[in-house]
Amino acid sequence: MNCLLLNPEDLTAPGRARITGRRFQQLKTxxxxxxxxxxxxxxxxxxLGFGTICSMGPDSAELEFVCDVPPPPPSPISLIIALPRPKSFTKVLHAAVEQGVKRIWFISSFKVEKSYWNAPRLMQDAVEEEVTLALEQCCDPVSPRIEFRRAFKPFLEDEVPGLLVGTDAFLGDPAGTEPVPSKVSRPTILAIGPEGGFTDYENGKFREAGFRSVSLGARVLRSEFAAAALLGRMNPDC
Amino acid sequence: MNCLLLNPEDLTAPGRARITGRRFQQLKTxxxxxxxxxxxxxxxxxxLGFGTICSMGPDSAELEFVCDVPPPPPSPISLIIALPRPKSFTKVLHAAVEQGVKRIWFISSFKVEKSYWNAPRLMQDAVEEEVTLALEQCCDPVSPRIEFRRAFKPFLEDEVPGLLVGTDAFLGDPAGTEPVPSKVSRPTILAIGPEGGFTDYENGKFREAGFRSVSLGARVLRSEFAAAALLGRMNPDC
Structure with missing residues (x-):
């Protein structure tokens, strides 16, 4: 926890907060x-800002704080990613949120096992908790919007065209022929396939929608490292 | 396992191999x-190349293979990284090896807990097994050289100057003022600090040795995502 995030319900008065639960335990330890x-x-x-502990009880801490520093700028990149297996899902979430991504769609694909959609890690509370941990890690108080789409074709055909207005769109693919752009400045959507890649049909759907296949090279990265490496390349310094 | 790695002891004749153990189980499942x-x-x-299964026994598989495709080019980047806590160590290893890094030094730092050095994950067999998994993931048969240095000052003063001859050197640091270079082509050493960063003394030692502090932005990334993002930015397409 590099930064303690304060929620509206933590505030007891202007500039004062009471912390309990996991965050209190982490403050202590x-x-x-x-x-x-x-x-x-x-x-x-x-x-963002700084707080000073005013009192410590057995289950809670009180602090005074001043927050007047704007948060780091958001990444211009939004992510569309084939839902990885549950353990990897949490890692991908961290990789993206820690690099300032503010919008992520986890989508279906032929190679996404159906059981993944029922994983406890995908429950709203679990996702919010992981997002909070990632925001605390990277010192960014601004929550991302995380969405799930279980139907590939309607998402690509009905929803993506609207998302792509005024937006560049790239599909990360080890077999892609264009290099991955460095430090983009325009709003950009980056799509990342499942282990084993999107199918030819799915790749075709992305191309039809206007995505360009880009590659960091021949090596095949685990989903979380593919996301981290592509964002590292494409993010402006933010 | 995106690629089955064959060791000299697997070969039963030219172009023939017998696979047992974990790799056999993964081939099956x-x-x-x-x-x-x-x-x-x-x-x-x-x-690299392709193999064809000729026979399957209860504990082993035989295959014929032809390997005549050169491996993907190595990354020009070597990594010096403060030893992370054991769980993170394995992830950093994957992040680096999957992006083609062929030399890594895990080093001591004031903020590296002494207990980390005794972790079972640092034993030679465990490291070799993880490296193999990472190489199988990214389809690269070429092993990296992984080294450990428990004494910070002698490493920085006595060993690093020799390593830096003809080599660019950068220190990843959220507080750095220079941007991280994109797609380097010269041999490069990248240093990454522990959670909480190197101390002022340690940063000074890196600067004295010729490292330039570079930053991807204000966000503080977990070690494995810092490595993945910095390598994603700095690696040429390889």
Whole structure:
């Protein structure tokens, strides 16, 4: 936890908050909080700043804070990614959120096993908790929007064309012939396939929609490292 | 396993190999091998190619193979990285090996807990097994050289200057002022700090040795995603 995120329900008065639960435990064990100790804080979907511990109880800590530093700029890149197996899903979420991605669609694909959709890690509470951990890691208080689409064709045909207006679109593919662009500045959607890649039909659908196949090289990366490497290449410094 | 790596001891005759153990189990379950099935193979530290299953026993499979495709080019980037906690160590290893890094030094730092050095994951057999999994993932048969240095100062003062001859050197640091270079072509060493960063003293030692502090932005990434993102930015397409 590099930054303590404060939610509206934590606020007890202007500039004051009470922290309980996991964040309190981490304050105690990781930051070794004690009265007078300062730590980095962020107001959920607001600014960053610093807090000072005013009191420590057995189950909660009170702190005073000032948040007046704007959050880091969001990535211009949104992600469409074939739903990975559950363990990898959490990692992909971290890889993307830690690099400032604010919109992610996890989608179906022929090679996505149906059982993945029922994984407890995909439940709303579990996703929100992982997103919070990733935001705390990267010191960014601004929540991303995470969506799931279980039907490939309607998403590609009915929803994607609207998303692509005024937006560049790339499909990461080890067999792609164009290089991955460096440090994009325009709004961009990046699509990443499942282990083993999208099928020819699916690739065709992306191409029809206007996606260009790009490749970092011949090596086949695990989903989370593909996302991290492509974002590292394509993100402007943000 | 996107590529079956063949070791010298697997070869029973020129162009023939017998596979047992974990790789045999994965051939059966993941690739669903049966006689006549073709799969991508690589000769350890040699070329890539294809194999065909000739026979399947209860504990082993025999295959014929031809390997005549050169491996993907290595990354020009070598990595110096503060030893992360054991779970993260394995992930960093994957992030680097999957992007073609052929030399990694895991080093000490003030913020590296001493207990990390005794983790079973750092034993030679465990490291070799993880490296093999990463090479199988990314379809690259060429083994990297992984080294450990428990003494920060002697490494920086006595060993690094020799490594830096004819080599560019960068230190990834969220507080760095220079941008991370894109797609380097010269031999390059990239240093990455521990969670919480190198100390001022340690940063000073890197600067004295000739490293330039570079940053992808203000966000603080987990070690494995910092490695993956920096390599994604800096690697040429390889």
């Amino acid at each position: 990781v930051i070794r909080a004690e009265v007078g100790k300062r730590c980095k804080v962020g107001l959920r979907d607001g600014c | 993941v690739i669903r091998a049966e006689v006549g099935k073709r799969c991508k193979v690589g000769l350890r530290d040699g070329c």
